[in-house]
Amino acid sequence: MRLPFANIPIWPEGASKAAFEMDLLYLVIVGLTVFFCIIVFGLVIYFVAKYYAGSKADRSNPTFHNMPLELAWSLIPLALGLFVFGWAAKLFVEMQAPIQSENALNIYVVGKQWMWQMQHPTGQRENNELHIPVGRSVKLTLISQDVIHSFYVPAFRTKTDVVPGRYRTLWFEPTKVGKYHLFCAEFCGTKHAEMTGWVYVLSPEDYEKWLQDNRWGMGDEGVTVAQAGQALYEQLQCSSCHAPEQRIGPPLTGLYGSTRTLSDGRRVVADYDYLRQAILDPQAVTVSGHEPIMPPYRGQLTEQEVIQLIEFIKTLSAPEAPPVAEAEQSDDSGGNG
């Protein structure tokens, strides 16, 4: 939205499900701000004018205390403030919590000085650009390769810090086709201001076409993230310890999402952060009943490669699960979910 003259923009485009409610909340707070400013400025201007030294106003019986007044102007702002707090907290929780949708698109983002690398599970890769379909929930799993960054899309009214060492999750649902700014919003060094990009929200048909045109890897079908992970798994010969028949490392089938007992007695859920640590610093999370002999892979794998391995491990569900190749290829079923 722009001012009619001088072409000055004053309001950003809103293109996500959360944007409408956030804009409403923002305008309510603006309203409260204007209201209190009018009261304060009005009182001050009125008193200065009326009681200017030498004016003939009535100054008899001035007061210096008034308990009801003090209570009023303490409790009323407090009540209004708590109302704002409550609404904002509710909206915050809604924006963080997984939006109910089996249809959600899962995309990985690695931030590093000074670019964003997106990895779609179906294998498409992008740098500083993100193509997504309109009307479908998107879940970003983000991590930094180096310093703290922040993934910010003003049109979606959403942002999250992207930190090294731990995955973060960001949920949103785009509601409007278009092209929107992507910014890094946490100072990260020399090219912080150039760590920007674009989010393209496409119609479902355009999205399908984009998926087809942007496969990554060899062959007509392209390679998904999980398949890349499988290739890496084989290249690093992880099965020499982790294959069930070897009985050296704990088996990985059904690992993702399960609860493991570690050698110091702690029980942990095998989520993304756990799997990442188990690959990079295995000595810290040795599983009970096993020897701490897995070599650490810190410094040998990029965050992209760790994500590929985790995606592969995710596919190793119960032994009867269908093979990887079929389960992850969604280019036929496309955006139908």
Add this chain to the structure above:
Amino acid sequence: MSTHEGDLHVGHQFEDAEQQLDSYSAGMWLFLVTEVLFFGGLFLAYIIYRTRYTEAFVAAHHELDWQLGGLNTVILITSSLTMALGVRAAVLNRMKAVLGWLGLTFLCAGGFMVVKYIEYSAKFEHHLFPGPNFEFHHAGIDPGQAQMFFNLYFAMTGLHGAHVLIGMITMIILVIRLWVMRKQRIDFIPIELTGLYWHFVDLVWIFLFPLFYLVGGN
């Protein structure tokens, strides 16, 4: 506490000696509160990492010699006693006693630093100082987590040791002042304030000793 005013020097900003003593005590207590916060940040870090890396911390603490640590604890507690006796002697204007007790306190502090030196040297020899030369080989323990134990050990005992050194320097200055002003009535305020500081330093050690040397049992 009985005071001897007489020819006790009172600063120009004060009305009388009582206001002066009152103000100096209040100031010193307030300073000690800031010291609590200063060390507090490190204690907080210790609590956080101890909870996260319990097993590693227990394994790492076995590298510390609890007997030397215990000896240091006895030395410091003794030095607090000698310090308190020194303050009392100062209030009672007994020059020889003050010098004697301060001297003993100084010796105890020196002894503490000697034991500390022995401990630290052993750690360096065994590659337990954090940094590129750190080595920790215990089965099932992540060396990174064990290193965090030693980060905190050296940071906190090092900071404490620096405070002991500052205390020792202060004691030297006190003795010099006492000697230079030996013809006058002893100004006990600096000695009392140093005593407060010294008791605080002792108290910090009494927390450090069990947290590092006795955690998880032997």
Add this chain to the structure above:
Amino acid sequence: MSAAGVATKQPEAVNYLNVDNSIKSWLLTEDHKRIGILYLVTISLMFLVGGIFAMLIRLELLTPAGDVVMSDTYNKMFTMHGVIMIFFFLIPSIPAVLGNFCLPIMIGARDVAFPRLNLASWYVFTLGATLGVTALVLGGVDTGWTFYTPYSSSFSHTPVIIAVSGAFVAGFASIFTGLNFIVTIHKMRAPGMTWFRLPLFVWGQYATSLIMVLGTPVIAITLLLVAVERGLRIGVFDPALGGDPVLFQHLFWFYSHPAVYIMILPGMGVMSELIATFSRKRIFGYEFVAYSSLAIAVLSFVVWGHHMFVSGQSMYLGMVFSVLTTLVAIPSAVKIFNWAVTMHKGHVKLDSPMLYALSFIGLFTIGGLTGLFLAAMAVDIHLHDTYFVVAHFHYVMVGGAIVAFLGALHYWWPKMTGRMYPEPWAKLSALIVFIGFNLTFFPQFILGYLGMPRRYHSYPDEWQTLNVLSSAGASILASGFILVAVYLLWSLRYGAKAPANPWDATGLEWKTPSPPPPTNFTQRPIITEEAYNYPIVLAKNGEPDEAVKQEEAEKHEHA
């Protein structure tokens, strides 16, 4: 009650300025008034350096492309601007200059409790500031004043350790000042000066000193750990070394949030003095204003997580911080209302200090209310690290704290220097500062909601007009500040000699000559009246009531 003016024909009386003109007497002074002047000189120099960086920043932002300076240079400019303005200007400003000068006089004491500690604090501060300037001369630091890890501890190629050492050292000056003030206020009040007869400026200094003493050690240890991680490569905050970057944020903001209240509480104390004097009326709700200073000091320590809503901290923890932040706004609102209502049935004058006071009320109200946007968790997701935050904190720190500092400087200038500044120029610059300030920072609220991130030297083309408006405002603001400096310095030589009480105000400082003698009082004052006990004029037509005047005069004689 009001003292007679000093006749200009008499030979100059001995005052704290002329008692000894040697450099040694200044550098070894134990006089709180001289120490206040020493601080004024040092922080003014730092303000100049910080201000030059501000102008360079706005110069770069005139165009959407990053074309005036290189990226690294720009990053250093905003970092040095922040580090210098916060650690070496705002934190000391009112306490170290006006607090040092006025506090002992206001409570009827000859000096602070520990004059040598006071002098030491100035030397320590200057050492810290020198370290900061050294970091600048060595090329400047580029981490942002917030020094977030692991960038600051493991990635930046700039003299980070020197810069954090400067802040570390300056922190001790803060602790010394705070400690001195707390003991002084507790132990050195004149007979009859009970807590509730103290000027509200003193209450403000007391609350500020509590924060200085309790909060500063934590930033000291935090910066020390950053230096240790950077220098010895010991992992505390860098995940690659086994540390936790979010731990740094908790430790950093645990001090840095209370620090912003160190910057505003003294200004609020000044407000009470100015509004009382220029309304010729006791502050409405004195006890509420006094208690709200303490409430702000206490609550300031439990809201730090509102800087970290998107950092990954637990959302339940975030809610606790959000509600407490809402709570901490209330005492500030209480003060604003009490100040406004003070003017009701008063005799309002618009001398230049009062213009600054009224500016403060306007600008701080806006600045404080925009904090509510950021305290609202969901809205903060969008606004965090955008220009909205920049606008918010400049409204409270410049529109609030610096405007209060200028108001205080003008108000006590006659007392400190014995000279009056030219009032028409002062009114003009107050207006220029007000207009320039709003033009600079109001567009930034809009830029923030549009999504312009902080610390960007290049931005999308469509945001240029708003940035140009902001830069234009900055030049106006700068000229306002320069004008103030010019006529204040001019007044030292050519200004009219000031009477003891140019504003006809209550308060012990106005009962001493301008400038005061070295020991403040020839005789220890004995307090028998409330603060701000301006006579009440009881007449319906606004004319002075003779009967009441007579009664007041008699009451005075028997006091």
